[in-house]
Amino acid sequence: MTGEGAQALAGLMTGGVPRLSGIELPPAKPASAAARDVDVDAFPEGEPRFDPATTADIQGNVLPGFNKDHQRFLFLRIDDVDGARGWLRRLAPQLSSMQEVLEFRRAFRRERLRTGASAPSTTATWIAFALSAGAIARLLGEEAAAAMGDEAFRQGMAARSTFLGDPADPQAPGHRGRWRVGGPDSEADVLVTVAADTALDADEKAAEIVEQAAHSGVRVLWEQVGENLPGALGGHEHFGFKDGVSQPGVRGATADGELLAPRYLDPRNPHARIFGKAGQPLVWPGQFVLGMPRQDPADPLVPAADDGAFPDWARNGSYLVCRRLDQDVPAFWDFAATAGAQCGTSPVHFASMLVGRWPSGAPVSRTPDRDDLELAGDEFAHNHFQFDDDTRDWTPVGGLVEGGYRGDGHPKARADVFGQTCPLAGHIRKVNPRDSATDFGAPADTMMRLMLRRGIPYGPALAGVADPSPELVAAERGLIFVAYMASIEDQFEFVIRRWANSPLQPNTGGHDPVIGQADVYGNRDRTLELQTPSGEVKSFVFDREWVTTTGGGYFFAPAISAVGGTLAGAEPA
Amino acid sequence: MELVRFSAPAHIDDVGADSDFPDRWHDLVSGLIAESTEVSGRGAYVNPVLRPARRERSRAITWTGLSRPLLMQHRDDRRTAYEQAESREAQIEYLEWHVERTGGAISRVTFSTETPEYWTLLAERHPDVVLALYRRHVSPRVARDDLFPEGVYEPRNVWNTARGIMHYIMPINSLGDLLGVSQEIEPSQHAIDGYDALPYSRATGADARINFDLWAMSRQGLSVATADPPGLYMIGWDDSGWAKPDGTPVDDYWTVERGRRGAASRVTYAVPASEGFQVSDIRIGGRPIEFGGQIAEHITMSAHVVSEGGA
Numbered sequence: 001m002t003g004e005g006a007q008a009l010a011g012l013m014t015g016g017v018p019r020l021s022g023i024e025l026p027p028a029k030p031a032s033a034a035a036r037d038v039d040v041d042a043f044p045e046g047e048p049r050f051d052p053a054t055t056a057d058i059q060g061n062v063l064p065g066f067n068k069d070h071q072r073f074l075f076l077r078i079d080d081v082d083g084a085r086g087w088l089r090r091l092a093p094q095l096s097s098m099q100e101v102l103e104f105r106r107a108f109r110r111e112r113l114r115t116g117a118s119a120p121s122t123t124a125t126w127i128a129f130a131l132s133a134g135a136i137a138r139l140l141g142e143e144a145a146a147a148m149g150d151e152a153f154r155q156g157m158a159a160r161s162t163f164l165g166d167p168a169d170p171q172a173p174g175h176r177g178r179w180r181v182g183g184p185d186s187e188a189d190v191l192v193t194v195a196a197d198t199a200l201d202a203d204e205k206a207a208e209i210v211e212q213a214a215h216s217g218v219r220v221l222w223e224q225v226g227e228n229l230p231g232a233l234g235g236h237e238h239f240g241f242k243d244g245v246s247q248p249g250v251r252g253a254t255a256d257g258e259l260l261a262p263r264y265l266d267p268r269n270p271h272a273r274i275f276g277k278a279g280q281p282l283v284w285p286g287q288f289v290l291g292m293p294r295q296d297p298a299d300p301l302v303p304a305a306d307d308g309a310f311p312d313w314a315r316n317g318s319y320l321v322c323r324r325l326d327q328d329v330p331a332f333w334d335f336a337a338t339a340g341a342q343c344g345t346s347p348v349h350f351a352s353m354l355v356g357r358w359p360s361g362a363p364v365s366r367t368p369d370r371d372d373l374e375l376a377g378d379e380f381a382h383n384h385f386q387f388d389d390d391t392r393d394w395t396p397v398g399g400l401v402e403g404g405y406r407g408d409g410h411p412k413a414r415a416d417v418f419g420q421t422c423p424l425a426g427h428i429r430k431v432n433p434r435d436s437a438t439d440f441g442a443p444a445d446t447m448m449r450l451m452l453r454r455g456i457p458y459g460p461a462l463a464g465v466a467d468p469s470p471e472l473v474a475a476e477r478g479l480i481f482v483a484y485m486a487s488i489e490d491q492f493e494f495v496i497r498r499w500a501n502s503p504l505q506p507n508t509g510g511h512d513p514v515i516g517q518a519d520v521y522g523n524r525d526r527t528l529e530l531q532t533p534s535g536e537v538k539s540f541v542f543d544r545e546w547v548t549t550t551g552g553g554y555f556f557a558p559a560i561s562a563v564g565g566t567l568a569g570a571e572p573a
Numbered sequence: 574m575e576l577v578r579f580s581a582p583a584h585i586d587d588v589g590a591d592s593d594f595p596d597r598w599h600d601l602v603s604g605l606i607a608e609s610t611e612v613s614g615r616g617a618y619v620n621p622v623l624r625p626a627r628r629e630r631s632r633a634i635t636w637t638g639l640s641r642p643l644l645m646q647h648r649d650d651r652r653t654a655y656e657q658a659e660s661r662e663a664q665i666e667y668l669e670w671h672v673e674r675t676g677g678a679i680s681r682v683t684f685s686t687e688t689p690e691y692w693t694l695l696a697e698r699h700p701d702v703v704l705a706l707y708r709r710h711v712s713p714r715v716a717r718d719d720l721f722p723e724g725v726y727e728p729r730n731v732w733n734t735a736r737g738i739m740h741y742i743m744p745i746n747s748l749g750d751l752l753g754v755s756q757e758i759e760p761s762q763h764a765i766d767g768y769d770a771l772p773y774s775r776a777t778g779a780d781a782r783i784n785f786d787l788w789a790m791s792r793q794g795l796s797v798a799t800a801d802p803p804g805l806y807m808i809g810w811d812d813s814g815w816a817k818p819d820g821t822p823v824d825d826y827w828t829v830e831r832g833r834r835g836a837a838s839r840v841t842y843a844v845p846a847s848e849g850f851q852v853s854d855i856r857i858g859g860r861p862i863e864f865g866g867q868i869a870e871h872i873t874m875s876a877h878v879v880s881e882g883g884a
Contacts, residue, residue, distance in 0.1 A: 164814070168821070271768060309650070415789075434767075443767045443785075502811060507635070
């Protein structure tokens, strides 16, 4: 790669984002008591309590998520079913629970806000487990696999590949037949995730698990290393942009009264009923954990009337989508440079419009003309924006102000109905239209589409590297996309097929320029329309793809008790 | 700036020159747009026939052809949603369809976005044209009495219900309904953004889309008018990931019978005989097509507005 694109890429994130510090979060109070403190009606009634047995049973990567810098993904095949059952009995006690991870994350959240630290001062190595529909069939029988409510899960990712936009042409790089893992002949039965604070810890624990599995007739099909990018690029994906900024807040509280998603908006703000942090929508936990109250299609304040369809042993489990996505970083930045020049703007500005955020994570909706590191570093503000209307001021809860937060004084987002600031097809607007209506309804519908994303990059960083060697440029790199949800079809597949891959939905204006795919009778060209402030529309056609699927799978992450119990051959209680 | 003269949907000319039909159609559509109603509030929704508009910006309002209420009602059993959507009574997203089966297998599905207002007026002014169009598009066996029992056009005639489709029959699907929902432009509940307007009680994707989009434009001080020609269209479809029985991707089996690609009002989906298989043999994401609704789910609908003013 040459020219302005290469220069822009090399110059990304040379300085760090100034993180908030000096903030002491108020002590947790029972949710109901917190509500009574201010206004008895301030919080919706009926949010579920996660009792100790439940928090000990839900896997910790589902809630609240590992979020570790060093992860190993072990894609395994069961050769010996009886041996595998024994292995599951031995593995179950090693799995990390929601309770274990929650305690660590809570402590780190306080530490982070107090000191501005980007890494915890204590360490932990965690393990998560998931299995495919094929594995359920082998362990429990075809009838049990058929009882899983999600049809896409039962089919598997390889069978749904072209539906997700992957190439139908067997010669194309992203065709399922060429995947590293998860293709028709390489589907994994089991996915074990190891997450640690050092690469060595992750490697050692992964090796230990592989050895234990091998003794039980469970072998490695593919081992994938996931590593957070170094230095100021920590938390960014390979194109150079901060990733995972926007995650839904999960409704509910633990038995000791601590909310899973703390409420930081003054309860007198009507939006405090549907947001945890400003801009972080509160979603009912059943959207991610089977058996919990799930989202109502019309009203975000009340749960749906029923909990969904699943066999009893699957309660407290979650579907897991894993996609190995290769990223062609030079191609992305070459395009940004060329197209940016056509629009009279810089590669970084143009690329940020494609993403909807600046490399730092600051949303273009709040800072249209330049990156804003102060905004990016303010975790209470950097996700607070809407698309259709001016975004309002918000008042933090008293405890946050008393703890030292000075308030969100950053520039506010302005109404952008026609996509003049953040293009209608901009990545973050495509996959989360926020306050806007969509082709499927009101913003309440969009809340049903959100997922808990747990991805991590793989491969060496090219962003921020001056004069990279040809070998470094050519090295394989990408993102292990991992997300948990209650319905693969209504969440992951919906967002990918109906929005990212569509030039018409949720708005006209082109395909998602980052992750979207098109396959119109073999033509994989994608389109993008950008509106200038004068209303002029500029159209682009992408004849290159910079994200290519190279593996993955649809899995189910059961409750820990089900791993060592039903799946390991125990009689149902 | 000039006043609009409403054209026929998709600019289709069914009557030729020397007919008063275009004038009558223009008057009919204009009459469906009330300048002020209980829900039109400050009059932000305007009749471009009466008020000149600069039409600075156009917007396609899009939604999905399959009934969202059914998909929500059967969140855990999509097949039941498809099955129930086979009834015209459940086709309430401004897209109706008719499935033809041969030996139990689906041989053709016909989709229509044409309005009863258009066909009733056409039948009143040009009954011979209506008969000819039915014979061309639905069946050569259509008899005049089938369409005009006792001399008056029957929208729910057998060729537009049990034996075929020409235009909408559901009361909720009409040009009057589209324009009526569009006129509900005063944001509800004093909402100052989309979140404030929740909960939103209507279940269809179409209503929500039209309401929320126009409310947002209204809040920006924009006045909104229907684009010309007013109407409902199939703006596109997505048959990627659809496979022939041998697993290879389908070819383009869509035929636009009225309108054009990007603004179609009558479309058929059928596999050419030379292919040697039927629509039922196609798999969408690995699942065989059993119902027309499985195709409707991948059709994007649109209505179009223009706006002016604002900050």
